[in-house]
Amino acid sequence: MTIPHPDRSSLLARRARVLAPTHRLFYDQPLAIVRAEGVWLYDEQGRRYLDAYNNVPVVGHCHPAVAQAICSQASILNTHTRYLTEEPLALAEELLATLPPELGNVMFTCTGSEANDLAVQVCKVVTGGTGFIITDFAYHGSSDALAGMSPEEGAPLGAGVYTVRAPLRRGDAASFGEQVRRCIERMRATGVQLAGLLLDTIFSSDGVIAEPRGFLEPAIRQVREVGGLFIADEVQAGFGRLGDSMWGFERHGALPDLVTMGKPMGNGHPIAALVGRADLFEEFARRRHYFNTFGGNNVSCAAARAVLRVIREERLMQNAHRTGNYLLSALRSLAERQPALREVRGAGLFIGLELGVAPESGLSVRAQTRRVANAMRDRGVLVGVTGRDGEVLKIRPPLTFGVEHADFLLQELERALSDSP
Ligand code: PMP
Numbered sequence: 001m002t003i004p005h006p007d008r009s010s011l012l013a014r015r016a017r018v019l020a021p022t023h024r025l026f027y028d029q030p031l032a033i034v035r036a037e038g039v040w041l042y043d044e045q046g047r048r049y050l051d052a053y054n055n056v057p058v059v060g061h062c063h064p065a066v067a068q069a070i071c072s073q074a075s076i077l078n079t080h081t082r083y084l085t086e087e088p089l090a091l092a093e094e095l096l097a098t099l100p101p102e103l104g105n106v107m108f109t110c111t112g113s114e115a116n117d118l119a120v121q122v123c124k125v126v127t128g129g130t131g132f133i134i135t136d137f138a139y140h141g142s143s144d145a146l147a148g149m150s151p152e153e154g155a156p157l158g159a160g161v162y163t164v165r166a167p168l169r170r171g172d173a174a175s176f177g178e179q180v181r182r183c184i185e186r187m188r189a190t191g192v193q194l195a196g197l198l199l200d201t202i203f204s205s206d207g208v209i210a211e212p213r214g215f216l217e218p219a220i221r222q223v224r225e226v227g228g229l230f231i232a233d234e235v236q237a238g239f240g241r242l243g244d245s246m247w248g249f250e251r252h253g254a255l256p257d258l259v260t261m262g263k264p265m266g267n268g269h270p271i272a273a274l275v276g277r278a279d280l281f282e283e284f285a286r287r288r289h290y291f292n293t294f295g296g297n298n299v300s301c302a303a304a305r306a307v308l309r310v311i312r313e314e315r316l317m318q319n320a321h322r323t324g325n326y327l328l329s330a331l332r333s334l335a336e337r338q339p340a341l342r343e344v345r346g347a348g349l350f351i352g353l354e355l356g357v358a359p360e361s362g363l364s365v366r367a368q369t370r371r372v373a374n375a376m377r378d379r380g381v382l383v384g385v386t387g388r389d390g391e392v393l394k395i396r397p398p399l400t401f402g403v404e405h406a407d408f409l410l411q412e413l414e415r416a417l418s419d420s421p
Contacts, residue, residue, distance in 0.1 A: 006034070008032040026377075026382075028374050029374070035062075049380050050405055050409060052395050053384045053396060054397070055350075057264075057267050058264035058316070058399050061398065066268075066310070069303055070269060073303075078297055080291075080293055087302050087305065088108060091106075091308075092105075092108075096275070100255055103259060104277065105277075105278045107274045108300075108301075109271075109295040110271065110294050110295055112141060112262030113143050114143070114295070115262055116235075117145055117146055119258045120145055120146070120149075125284050126229070126284060129196075131162065132161050133184070137152050137388040138151060138205055139152040148161055162187050167179075167209060174212075176216070177217075177221065177222055178218075180218075180222045199230075202242065204237075207352055207354065208350060208351065208387075208394065210242070211347075213253070214253055229258060231259070232247070234249070235261060237350065238265075239399075240317030241264070243349065245317075260274050265307060266300055267306075316399035316400065317399070324347065324350075327349075327406040328346060330410050332344050334413070339358070340356060346395075349395075349396065349401055352386065352392045352395075353393040365389055365390070369385050369391055370385060372393060373385050376416045380412065381412045381413070
């Protein structure tokens with residue numbers, strides 16, 4: 001197969017002409033990528049980059065089993081959920097088998113935003129409330145309702161949306177339930193009834209928070225006491241990434257009423273879902289119709305089934321645990337030698353490195369974190385930036401990431417941290 005080698009500057013010029021400026025590129029020197037395989041991305045010059053950022057290709061870029069599943073299903077049948085067909089049912093059964101028995105039904109969507117939007121609608125219809133609690137730098141999606149629940153994106157909070165501080169420090173985690181209780185009181189004082197608590201179970205945009213286990217439970221209790229529901233947004237944390245459980249809420253011993261998932265679900269093919277208690281969906285269906293043309297189409301379902309199969313057969317959750325622990329402990333020893341690394345947080349292959357200000361550099365922490373991410377890119381390792389102050393390097397690779405990849409990342413990170421600004 002011949003691969004076209006587009007000229008980077010002409011791609012940049014065409015992009016500026018035809019795409020809205022809301023489409024933003026990563027890195028000071030944007031990458032022109034022509035192909036990908038496993039944990040590697042290849043640019044137009046044939047240079048390879050270690051992908052330590054992309055969680056969507058959870059089983060590795062262009063995994064043959066997923067490509068094969070998509071191709072063969074596309075040549076047999078691709079339709080929607082208004083006919084009796086095998087793939088959406090088989091996928092729903094296989095997904096439900098990974099979740100607690102209390103969560104009994106699936107609604108398919110194409111994006112995480114649609115899944116969260118639907119979860120919000122279910123909460124409103126079932127509880128009769130209109131109020132939602134989120135963390136103060138969360139991201140939950142791009143629809144109008146969810147832009148109002150995604151302070152990371154800078155839009156104003158939606159009507160009835162209240163925030164609690166993301167528990168970045170251990171003391172905050174211990175009082176998270178109390179914060180939620182006070183938030184419910186504030187809401188009540190303005191005459192708003194709580195419908196739900198919506199949390200990304202790894203707090204990705206807030207800066208990655210995995211510890212201490214169990215800190216969600218008191219908050220969920222407060223919500224249930226006033227008739228609200230708990231939505232676990234697993235779009236980031238789900239599908240085995242955290243290493244010791246398939247879903248982020250499980251690490252906290254929590255039981256959600258509704259679970260949303262997407263991103264890695266089709267390894268790059270757009271498929272997402274809302275899973276929840278059957279009684280909630282029954283009540284919702286009594287009062288509302290719902291149809292999503294492409295949600296649950298046979299090809300997307302075939303892709304997602306292949307993803308679940310590969311995660312199981314290649315023991316990728318176990319790999320996330322093994323490689324993640326290796327990387328976390330190596331990063332913690334690096335932090336002892338490197339004062340620029342303020343804190344290492346995370347679980348499995350979802351890691352946040354919080355950087356501190358280095359006064360001698362003359363850079364703000366935001367500029368310093370960006371500088372390191374750009375230096376890593378120049379050195380052939382892709383990481384991202386997150387957190388309220390842009391102070392956290394986000395490491396979230398495909399789950400096929402091995403110890404040898406972790407070693408390369410560690411070597412280049414140490415060099416990038418030491419590079420003079
Ligand atoms: N929830 C979380 C936690 C996310 O990170 C995202 C996407 N970044 C979404 C929801 C929305 O997913 P999508 O982009 O597929 O609509």
